[in-house]
Amino acid sequence: MAARVIPIEIVSDTVCPWCFVGKRRLEKAIAAAKNRNLPLEFKIKFKPFQLDPTLPKEGVSKIKKYEAKFGPERIQQMIPHMQVVGAAEGIKFSYDGLIANTVDSHRVLEYALQKGAQLELVEELFKDYFERNKNIGDHEVLADAAARVGLDKEEVLAYLKTDQGKHEVEEQIESAYRRRITGVPHFRINGTYSLGGAQDPEAFLEIFEALAKQ
Template identity: 55%
Template sequence: MSVARKVVIEITSDNVCPWCYIGKKRLDKAIARAPSNLSFDVRFRPFQLDPTASPYGVPKLEAYERKFGADRVEKMIPHMKAVGEAEGIKFDYGGLIANTLDSHRLLAFAASQNKQLPVSAALFAAYFENQQNIGDRETLIEIAAKAGLDADAARAYIESDAGEREVREEVAGARQRGISGVPFFRIDGLYEISGAQDPAVFEEVFAKIAESA
């Protein structure tokens, strides 16, 4: 019996980026339809759309209107909700948006415990669908526990400064490599896809890899 060819997919992403949530959902669809001789190792890499954001949070709509203008936001929200619905996401624009440094640190810790994917999914759902503030450390610990991490270990990590330097360095490194928007997918160390592309775009890449496996 042949061994499946492992494909590493690195997703540079921010936990408050709606297109990152959509992009991961679309990637999942493509993986579900991928050739059977491939297996996948999906890893998240940190990016911060706004490294200067408050750690305490401000209302989402207030932040969006300040960034995009009220008129644009009025048109943007129905569009995003429609796109989200197609991917099984129920976008909610209540709640707060805050600095994502600690949430990226949590993802780094989760990776060390082989729990990064469920924690990432929980972070996206908490922020985008459940009005939770993922800049709040108590909220992060609760999310970690529900996603299968040991709550005491997650608390010890989050309440320390562990991983902070590494996350900041990775974010800076992404920008130095020319990544200015997310999501950004690096597949098999060779193929790069920018943005929340349709599943077919990923499927085309997977087919090329499968042919050479």
């Protein structure tokens, strides 16, 4: 029996820590589904969201931005907590560096989608921002990440210098707002199941089991 292809759309922002965690947990669930020999294959697509559209392209201090948003005392509790959560998923969260507007990072992810390299680039951008303290509002950083997953760096830089893909990204973000998605990650599985937040692998597996029985 041929495996059934299950589309999974993930509404995500490239500076959202729970989106990185959610990606890793989904991957654990997919690995578990394969171990259970569920007759499913998964087609994953990341769709854009902006947690803070007011961020400048040049970036601002990540830690200062978080302190302004949540307060210094809360941040002192949040950072160790996120580092523990991340470590369980193989993520080394760091809070140095800059946080910047994410529109261009979403544009390059749309570009990578057309080239069949979106999933690999999502991983690289998450690592750049959360582990390597790179500014993913910087075109050089984005193009370097794209090159690491096999895309042409100069083509990506030329693309980023234009407004190509910007309208499509903005439309998809508006679509998420219209669907009343206010937080990310948000997972839509097979067009019928929706999950909000960085769910445990078991939550995904329950859905996969149900789909396998249909």
